Amino acid sequence: MIRTDVLVIGAGAAGMYAAIAAARSGAQVTLVDRSLIGRGGATVMAQMTVAVALGEEAPDHWEYHLADTLKAGRGLCDEALSRLLCEDAAECIREMDAWGVGWARARDGNRRHIRQVQAPGHDRPRCVYVDFVNTGPAVSKTLRAQLNRMPQIRRTGELLVTDLATQAGICIGAHAVHTTSGGSVPIAAKATIVATGGLTRLFQRNSASINMGGDGYALALRAGAALVDMEFVQFFPIGHLAPRLVGMDPIMWDPFRYKLGGKLLNADMQEFLKEEGRYVSARDHATYAILMEVAAGRGSPHGGAWLSFRHCSEAELRSAFGPVIDRLAANGIDLTRQPIEVAPIAHYHMGGIRADIDMQTTLPHLFAAGEAVGGANGANRLSGNAITEAFTFGRRAGLRAAALAAKTGMPSIKPKPSAAPLSASVSRINPAAEIASLQAVMSEHVGPVRTCAGLERALEHISALGPECERFRAPQAGLDPEWIDWHDLRNMRLVAECVTRAALARTESRGAHQRDDFPQTSEHWRRHQRVRLSSDGVRLEG
Amino acid sequence: MEYGLKARLDIRRGKPGSAGRFERYEVPYEPGQTVLDALRWIRIHRDPSLAIRFSCINANACKECMIRVDGKTVYACTTRLTEKEMTLEPLPNKTLIKDLVTEIAPPDERITGDG
Numbered sequence: 116m117i118r119t120d121v122l123v124i125g126a127g128a129a130g131m132y133a134a135i136a137a138a139r140s141g142a143q144v145t146l147v148d149r150s151l152i153g154r155g156g157a158t159v160m161a162q163m164t165v166a167v168a169l170g171e172e173a174p175d176h177w178e179y180h181l182a183d184t185l186k187a188g189r190g191l192c193d194e195a196l197s198r199l200l201c202e203d204a205a206e207c208i209r210e211m212d213a214w215g216v217g218w219a220r221a222r223d224g225n226r227r228h229i230r231q232v233q234a235p236g237h238d239r240p241r242c243v244y245v246d247f248v249n250t251g252p253a254v255s256k257t258l259r260a261q262l263n264r265m266p267q268i269r270r271t272g273e274l275l276v277t278d279l280a281t282q283a284g285i286c287i288g289a290h291a292v293h294t295t296s297g298g299s300v301p302i303a304a305k306a307t308i309v310a311t312g313g314l315t316r317l318f319q320r321n322s323a324s325i326n327m328g329g330d331g332y333a334l335a336l337r338a339g340a341a342l343v344d345m346e347f348v349q350f351f352p353i354g355h356l357a358p359r360l361v362g363m364d365p366i367m368w369d370p371f372r373y374k375l376g377g378k379l380l381n382a383d384m385q386e387f388l389k390e391e392g393r394y395v396s397a398r399d400h401a402t403y404a405i406l407m408e409v410a411a412g413r414g415s416p417h418g419g420a421w422l423s424f425r426h427c428s429e430a431e432l433r434s435a436f437g438p439v440i441d442r443l444a445a446n447g448i449d450l451t452r453q454p455i456e457v458a459p460i461a462h463y464h465m466g467g468i469r470a471d472i473d474m475q476t477t478l479p480h481l482f483a484a485g486e487a488v489g490g491a492n493g494a495n496r497l498s499g500n501a502i503t504e505a506f507t508f509g510r511r512a513g514l515r516a517a518a519l520a521a522k523t524g525m526p527s528i529k530p531k532p533s534a535a536p537l538s539a540s541v542s543r544i545n546p547a548a549e550i551a552s553l554q555a556v557m558s559e560h561v562g563p564v565r566t567c568a569g570l571e572r573a574l575e576h577i578s579a580l581g582p583e584c585e586r587f588r589a590p591q592a593g594l595d596p597e598w599i600d601w602h603d604l605r606n607m608r609l610v611a612e613c614v615t616r617a618a619l620a621r622t623e624s625r626g627a628h629q630r631d632d633f634p635q636t637s638e639h640w641r642r643h644q645r646v647r648l649s650s651d652g653v654r655l656e657g
Numbered sequence: 658m659e660y661g662l663k664a665r666l667d668i669r670r671g672k673p674g675s676a677g678r679f680e681r682y683e684v685p686y687e688p689g690q691t692v693l694d695a696l697r698w699i700r701i702h703r704d705p706s707l708a709i710r711f712s713c714i715n716a717n718a719c720k721e722c723m724i725r726v727d728g729k730t731v732y733a734c735t736t737r738l739t740e741k742e743m744t745l746e747p748l749p750n751k752t753l754i755k756d757l758v759t760e761i762a763p764p765d766e767r768i769t770g771d772g
Contacts, residue, residue: 152766154719155712162716252718272762293768295754300768324712324719359689362735364716547700593672593755597705 116528119145119269120520121513122288122304124276125331127156128505129485129512130310131258132207134268136513137308142520144268144513145302147291149275153259155326157312157486158505161251163369164234164242166499167204172231172240177201179238184500187236187397188465188493189626190641191344195472196491200500200507207506208243216257218243232373234498236397242499247437248363248370254502273594274300276330277602279307279338279481280528286338286481287526294599297592303528305520306480308512309335309468310505313486314610315348316603318461319558322354322366328603329610331487335468336609340478341656342646343489344466345610346617347627349496350563352401353379354460357417360446365460367439368422369498374435379405380421380454381413392426399495399626402459402563409458419458424450459563463501465492465627466617469645474512480519484512490643494626533589544583546600553580553607561615566631570619577612584608612653613646620644620655660687664695664738668707669746673753679744680704686738691715692745693722693733696757708756709733723748724757733757 121137123130126148134146148155168175181201185192212218212229220227231240245253262268276289280301288304311331315323332342353372355365371377372394379401381387388396388404396404405420415421424432429451433440440450448455467489474482485505492500556576560569584605590598621644623637624630644657664684671677682703684695696709712719715734722733725746733745751759760767 150712150719151721151762154721159718160713160716270766271768272766274768295760295767296769325714326712359687361689361691361715361737362717362732364713364718545701545705547705548702551701594708594710594758596700596708600700600705 117145117300117302118525119143119302119304120306121145121516122147122302122307123310124289124308124334125156125310125312125487126152126270126272127158127310127312127485128254128258128502129487129509130308131262132506132509133308133310133484133513133516135258135261135265136510137517138265138267140514140517142267142517145271145304146262146268147271147274147276147302149273149294149330150324150326151272152262152270153255155324157323157327158502159251159255160322160324160364161254161502162248162364162367163250164232164244164373164499165208165250165502166234166237166242166497167208167503168201168241169205169208169229169231169243171228175239175241177204180204180241183237184492184497187495187497189399189495189636191493191625191643193490193643196470196488199472199511200491200504203507203510204503207503207510211254211257211506214257214261216253217245219246234373235395236497237499242373244370247439248367250502275599275602276334278531279334281338281478282526284339285479288528289334290531292590294590294594295592297590297595299531299533301528301530303526305523305525306482306516308474308482308484308516309487310484310509310512311487313464313467314614315461315464317554317557317607317611317614318348318562319554320354320458321461322351322364323461328607330606331483332467332613333606333609335476335478335481335483336613336646336648338478338481339648340476340481341469342467342613343469343643344617345489345613345646346621346644347465347494348461348614349398349463349465349627350402350459351462352396352398352405352459353422353457354462356415356419356456356458358447358455360443360448362442366462368455368457371424371436375424375427375431378423378426379457380423381408382415383413384421397495398498403629405459406564415456417456417458419456421454422457423454425452425454427451463496465489465494465496472511473515474508475515480523482512482516484508494628546597546604549580549583550600550604550607553577553604553611557611561611561618563627564629564631565618567619570615573615574612574619577608577615580604580608609653616653616655617644617646662686662688662740664740665742666695667742667744668757670707670756672755684738690738691734692726692736692738692743695738696733708754708758710758710761721761723761725749
């Protein structure tokens with residue numbers, strides 16, 4: 116049994132920032148992660164940039180950043196959340212700078228200013244980064260170092276939260292399984308923050324870690340909180356496809372394009388996005404354009420597009436990416452001689468848990484932070500807003516959760532009745548294989564281009580899987596892999612149903628949600644769909 | 658499989674306190690694929706109970722998939738498969754949890770027993 120003022124679930128950038136902010140406000144904090152602290156999740160993998168109106172490279176103001184965010188969101192941003200993201204960004208980025216994250220700098224007379232590059236969809240250079248393609252690891256390490264200095268934060272890895280605990284309509288903590296021992300750990304908390312990231316593991320090709328199966332969405336939904344905008348999954352257009360590249364994040368070509376331009380080419384070696392070697396196309400447009408080239412028979416051999424940096428010299432490549440060029444060479448890739456193949460890859464989820472600007476969800480005493488929150492990025496996220504969102508929402512959630520905890524008594528939480536014993540064979544499925552087939556179905560039918568027939572086929576698969584996910588044996592000691600897969604399958608199935616039902620209902624095309632059978636954007640659909648779980652199952656409101 | 662290549666992996670299985678045993682798996686693969694790819698394939702197609710630890714899959718960012726391959730400490734996600742036999746074991750200097758999984762969490766970030 117753990118008792119804490121503030122429980123933070125998930126130790127990526129949002130969770131770590133939330134823990135720091137709550138502890139600074141005087142709360143005792145427990146930060147848990149199913150993986151190791153600061154290693155799992157999406158942040159550590161982010162090899163790209165962070166959007167913030169610092170005005171270091173060119174005059175800027177958060178209102179310009181907000182205007183670009185709203186434009187990219189295709190009319191569907193929750194403006195109050197978008198504003199929080201843009202307005203608080205500079206303070207967080209400067210705080211990270213003071214903590215020694217090491218944002219790349221450029222010499223400017225006798226001053227060294229923070230470098231800012233211009234990413235697609237931004238009206239000026241606004242994105243900071245850490246060289247070389249090291250933004251995520253540097254962010255993770257910096258936040259970890261701050262956490263370690265704060266004795267009022269208890270950090271615990273290998274603790275997998277299976278359900279939130281509620282009493283009389285408020286959240287009172289969570290039930291977790293200690294994956295090493297298989298034991299149950301009830302956690303009583305005055306306030307709880309879900310910072311578990313997104314759902315991109317629902318798709319076969321994704322840029323996420325194994326933990327991104329939508330855990331937080333499933334937790335919130337089952338506890339009675341509302342989700343929003345679940346149909347909007349961002350596919351990153353130029354995820355690495357071929358040749359096989361190991362030791363690199365598949366979204367690594369993004370920083371290459373910021374610095375070096377690069378040409379996106381079809382099978383005829385023609386540019387099809389009218390970029391003229393620049394990196395300007397928004398993610399939803401570029402994803403759609405690549406898939407249309409493939410559909411027209413003009414894809415690259417593995418079913419994507421070519422990306423060429425052959426216009427760059429070895430010296431230019433090395434000056435921009437130093438040791439990364441050696442890692443590419445170890446993979447047999449020489450960018451001066453060969454283009455590589457890229458294709459859209461599931462990358463981020465615009466939807467998520469419905470929260471207000473205090474990060475309070477629709478369930479009292481439950482907060483959310485980072486990618487787990489839906490709405491700030493509308494139907495298409497602007498480049499560079501994900502880490503910014505993690506910082507700003509994490510900080511806000513930590514502050515507000517600590518304030519609420521300060522005026523709340525310690526709840527009492529009962530241990531959960533244990534699951535079926537090992538001897539009771541309650542499910543005969545191989546959860547690892549079922550996850551793989553769910554990913555295949557989601558990729559085929561609920562990817563960037565959708566149809567009514569495809570979405571209905573996906574729903575059939577998802578519904579048939581339901582009974583198999585109901586019960587499983589109790590977890591055993593030793594990171595019980597079958598039980599963990601079953602847990603993931605159960606959550607992924609529920610979240611997949613939310614995405615698919617919301618996509619089926621939205622009979623228009625907007626941003627990341629493209630319907631082949633409803634290609635127009637409709638003013639009628641300039642609204643959000645909320646999802647709740649009722650006794651009859653997943654219910655859309657909206 | 659298009660290439661018809663087969664990796665032969667001898668994997669050390671077992672729990673703490675048990676004698677442990679090696680199990681042999683044949684895994685079809687394409688050039689460029691990694692030991693972690695093979696371990697994930699085994700879990701889907703042969704034995705879902707095989708315990709491995711990893712988060713980031715391919716980026717070598719999480720550093721969780723460290724194991725011994727042919728007596729050398731490596732990351733499973735960056736070690737390429739070959740047609741030779743490969744021997745996979747858990748890290749020898751860490752407490753065994755199960756199969757290829759060892760205790761690598763910093764001591765102050767663990768809980769003992771059931772909390």
